[in-house]
Amino acid sequence: xxxxxxxxxxxxxxxxxxxxxxxxxxxxxxxxxxxxxxxxxxxxxxxxxxxxxxxxxxxxxxxxxxxxxxxxxxxxxxxxxxxxxxxxxxxxxxxxxxxxxxxxxxxxxxxxxxxxxxxxxxxxxxxxxxxxxxxxxxxxxxxxxxxxxxxxxxxxxxxxxxxxxxxxxxxxxxxxxxxxxxxxxxxxxxxxxxxxxxxxxxxxxxxxxxxxxxxxxxxxxxxxxxxxxxxxxxxxxxxxxxxxxxxxxxxxxxxxxxxxxxxxxxxxxxxxxxxxxxxxxxxxxxxxxxxxxxxxxxxxxxxxxxxxxxxxxxxxx
Amino acid sequence: xxxxxxxxxxxxxxxxxxxxxxxxxxxxxxxxxxxxxxxxxxxxxxxxxxxxxxxxxxxxxxxxxxxxxxxxxxxxxxxxxxxxxxxxxxxxxxxxxxxxxxxxxxxxxxxxxxxxxxxxxxxxxxxxxxxxxxxxxxxxxxxxxxxxxxxxxxxxxxxxxxxxxxxxxxxxxxxxxxxxxxxxxxxxxxxxxxxxxxxxxxxxxxxxxxxxxxxxxxxxxxxxxxxxxxxxxxxxxxxxxxxxxxxxxxxxxxxxxxxxxxxxxxxxxxxxxxxxxxxxxxxxxxxxxxxxxxxxxxxxxxxxxxxxxxxxxxxxxxxxxxxxxxxxxxxxxxxxxxxxxxxxxxxxxxxxxxxxxxxxxxxxxxxxxxxxxxxxxxxxxxxxxxxxxxxxxxxxxxxxxxxxxxxxxxxxxxxxxxxxxxxxxxxxxxxxxxxxxxxxxxxxxxxxxxxxxxxxxxxxxx
Numbered sequence: 180x181x182x183x184x185x186x187x188x189x190x191x192x193x194x195x196x197x198x199x200x201x202x203x204x205x206x207x208x209x210x211x212x213x214x215x216x217x218x219x220x221x222x223x224x225x226x227x228x229x230x231x232x233x234x235x236x237x238x239x240x241x242x243x244x245x246x247x248x249x250x251x252x253x254x255x256x257x258x259x260x261x262x263x264x265x266x267x268x269x270x271x272x273x274x275x276x277x278x279x280x281x282x283x284x285x286x287x288x289x290x291x292x293x294x295x296x297x298x299x300x301x302x303x304x305x306x307x308x309x310x311x312x313x314x315x316x317x318x319x320x321x322x323x324x325x326x327x328x329x330x331x332x333x334x335x336x337x338x339x340x341x342x343x344x345x346x347x348x349x350x351x352x353x354x355x356x357x358x359x360x361x362x363x364x365x366x367x368x369x370x371x372x373x374x375x376x377x378x379x380x381x382x383x384x385x386x387x388x389x390x391x392x393x394x395x396x397x398x399x400x401x402x403x404x405x406x407x408x409x410x411x412x413x414x415x416x417x418x419x420x421x422x423x424x425x426x427x428x429x430x431x432x433x434x435x436x437x438x439x440x441x442x443x444x445x446x447x448x449x450x451x452x453x454x455x456x457x458x459x460x461x462x463x464x465x466x467x468x469x470x471x472x473x474x475x476x477x478x479x480x481x482x483x484x485x486x487x488x489x490x491x492x493x494x495x496x
Numbered sequence: 497x498x499x500x501x502x503x504x505x506x507x508x509x510x511x512x513x514x515x516x517x518x519x520x521x522x523x524x525x526x527x528x529x530x531x532x533x534x535x536x537x538x539x540x541x542x543x544x545x546x547x548x549x550x551x552x553x554x555x556x557x558x559x560x561x562x563x564x565x566x567x568x569x570x571x572x573x574x575x576x577x578x579x580x581x582x583x584x585x586x587x588x589x590x591x592x593x594x595x596x597x598x599x600x601x602x603x604x605x606x607x608x609x610x611x612x613x614x615x616x617x618x619x620x621x622x623x624x625x626x627x628x629x630x631x632x633x634x635x636x637x638x639x640x641x642x643x644x645x646x647x648x649x650x651x652x653x654x655x656x657x658x659x660x661x662x663x664x665x666x667x668x669x670x671x672x673x674x675x676x677x678x679x680x681x682x683x684x685x686x687x688x689x690x691x692x693x694x695x696x697x698x699x700x701x702x703x704x705x706x707x708x709x710x711x712x713x714x715x716x717x718x719x720x721x722x723x724x725x726x727x728x729x730x731x732x733x734x735x736x737x738x739x740x741x742x743x744x745x746x747x748x749x750x751x752x753x754x755x756x757x758x759x760x761x762x763x764x765x766x767x768x769x770x771x772x773x774x775x776x777x778x779x780x781x782x783x784x785x786x787x788x789x790x791x792x793x794x795x796x797x798x799x800x801x802x803x804x805x806x807x808x809x810x811x812x813x814x815x816x817x818x819x820x821x822x823x824x825x826x827x828x829x830x831x832x833x834x835x836x837x838x839x840x841x842x843x844x845x846x847x848x849x850x851x852x853x854x855x856x857x858x859x860x861x862x863x864x865x866x867x868x869x870x871x872x873x874x875x876x877x878x879x880x881x882x883x884x885x886x887x888x889x890x891x892x893x894x895x896x897x898x899x900x901x902x903x904x905x906x907x908x909x910x911x912x913x914x915x916x917x918x919x920x921x922x923x924x925x926x927x928x929x930x931x932x933x934x935x936x937x938x939x940x941x942x943x944x945x946x947x948x949x950x951x952x953x954x955x956x957x958x
Contacts, residue, residue, distance in 0.1 A: 238649055239581045240607030245646060260952030261918070330771035331706075331789075351772035356934055442715050443774035444929040444936070459574050463603045463649050464918070 233471040238463050251472035268445060269453040272360060273429060276449060279364045281424035284371045285417055292379030293405055313373035321437040324366050328352040353439055356446040363447050367434055375420040382413040422488040426481050450477055537565045537850055538590035542576035544569050545801035549870035557857050563850050584609050591845040595660050597632045597835035605659030606652035610840035611848060614658035621856045625662055626878045632835030633660035642912050660838030661855055662876035666797030667831040668908060669727040669818040670894050677791040686816040693819040697768040700791035709770035711790035713778030717925035723794050727818050729758040730906040734825030739914035744954050751947035759939045762932060769933040797894045801872035810890040817897035830900020832907035835876060916953035923949055
């Protein structure tokens with residue numbers, strides 16, 4: 180075989196390999212292209228539009244915006260005697276949700292996952308049952324919760340029928356300012372537990388059996404194994420669950436909108452709901468800019484939380 | 497694993513995906529033509545209870561003119577607003593919009609959504625409308641002046657323009673009572689004054705502790721304030737005293753002895769709210785009343801239609817205006833009628849003349865009377881001597897509550913004249929809810945908070 184032929188043959192092969200590769204890349208780009216274009220138009224445009232709006236006043240109808248610089252942010256945070264106190268009250272309620280909801284979700288979902296992991300029969304059925312709140316969550320379910328929590332609802336009826344009438348809420352669980360926010364937190368947790376439980380379950384199933392056997396050989400009982408071996412091993416999952424739930428508690432508001440609309444009075448008003456009110460429930464007042472500014476404040480808070488969480492994850496894992 | 501697609505198949509898929517996405521984008525950017533052909537109109541409303549009546553009128557209109565009208569409802573109110581907002585952006589507005597009178601119509605006018613129809617609303621058409629609401633939809637000198645600050649919702653309206661014509665009239669503060677429950681408690685006549693009203697509530701709640709109370713959708717924060725406290729304050733203090741509650745003079749505002757007096761009166765209702773009233777929307781409260789969960793329900797003239805929709809027979813209901821105080825400044829207070837909803841022609845309508853023809857058709861006495869019957873609502877058209885027959889006993893009793901003199905009539909239209917610019921009634925309503933029904937604050941604490949809130953609006957306005 181001539182040397183030239185030897186050198187030429189691989190070159191021809193490379194070209195033929197390169198061609199499909201570049202062709203594949205082009206195909207890939209073409210597949211991704213529409214999504215990128217859509218993101219640029221629907222995503223970047225709306226984000227940019229919303230950010231610009233946070234520096235203006237507008238009611239959604241008039242042809243022009245009025246630029247006000249940082250006034251919207253100042254009004255919400257401290258300056259306006261009308262908006263700042265409402266935002267402070269909503270921030271306090273949001274803080275309660277942010278502390279309670281993630282903590283309760285972890286407290287419920289981890290033990291639930293541990294128990295589910297031990298069950299040998301009907302595990303998939305039980306997993307589906309516990310996942311049900313996630314797939315059924317939505318406006319209809321929140322309405323159902325409302326009926327359950329009414330003065331003549333199922334919870335009061337149940338309490339009455341088991342001789343715990345003194346615990347009944349004559350005004351309903353959402354009608355009493357002392358029970359409204361805790362009840363909303365419980366409903367929120369009910370919606371958050373399924374995903375958290377699944378994440379924990381995935382974590383538990385990936386733990387090396389030998390680690391657990393070693394703990395067993397060392398004399399660790401069920402409680403000790405869970406507390407000192409499994410719990411530290413699933414800490415990254417706890418961090419993820421906490422972060423997801425913190426974000427949901429900070430920005431989510433649809434449950435509150437449907438079930439209480441911030442009431443009774445203003446006792447369950449949260450920041451997300453306040454932003455929604457400023458945007459859509461102000462009888463066409465030019466407060467869309469304020470709503471947008473509050474949205475960006477929430478975004479900044481979520482970003483800080485994410486960075487803290489990232490830091491915590493890095494140092495622990 | 498690679499799936500062995502042929503090059504042609506892959507190319508076809510890519511082309512299809514690209515074409516589909518471009519189609520989507522194109523759909524986002526384009527505006528469809530809502531106008532249809534020249535003999536069909538489109539109308540949107542936010543009142544589900546009006547749909548049937550409007551469609552019946554549309555059928556008659558088509559018979560007479562050959563022009564068809566497609567009526568669509570979008571509820572609740574905030575969804576309707578958002579729908580109009582987005583349709584205005586994409587050029588998909590209908591020809592005619594039903595609007596909340598004297599507010600929303602002007603906002604739409606300022607935004608260029610509603611057309612100025614001042615040149616058309618005259619002669620027979622204008623004369624058919626009830627005199628007290630004839631100026632509804634019109635930009636008067638005062639309204640134009642109020643719109644001048646850049647923060648005004650209707651900044652940009654033109655002096656003398658008309659952005660809507662009234663369709664329905666009514667008022668708030670109408671009490672509905674369940675005849676049967678009242679009879680069981682030994683009550684056969686509607687209460688004549690505030691004290692009798694409280695006595696009636698006491699009797700019905702004594703008879704039925706859980707179902708004998710008063711329903712009101714207090715989840716909507718301003719209802720307690722605007723439907724009960726304000727007409728009550730007017731009756732107790734008279735117009736001047738009532739309006740001063742919202743002013744800057746601390747000797748007459750909510751923190752003053754007058755304010756304390758009014759809040760104490762409102763607090764008298766606390767034992768009688770139906771359980772959980774604070775968690776109910778207006779519709780839910782009306783539904784609860786229709787289901788027999790409350791003996792009384794506070795609403796407006798428009799509530800009757802909703803009760804009927806929910807299976808309540810108007811014959812089983814007694815209606816009366818929220819009673820006044822016998823020893824108050826205005827013991828015989830009337831509730832002023834206001835235009836509740838109006839009709840606007842959109843600025844983008846391709847058939848404005850047909851749209852106006854349809855609006856004028858709706859105002860004719862015969863059509864308005866049929867509309868009143870079908871929708872159980874009070875039309876803006878003057879029905880004359882036949883009014884009582886057309887409206888039926890329940891609606892007629894409500895219309896009776898409109899009849900008063902300028903001195904003794906509580907006019908819910910007034911507000912800008914004495915409240916701080918930017919005043920938010922929901923914020924005041926939330927404070928009031930803490931007094932009654934929530935019992936979280938005393939009368940004095942509530943008075944102090946309302947004073948502070950008013951002061952904050954006045955301060956913000958400066």
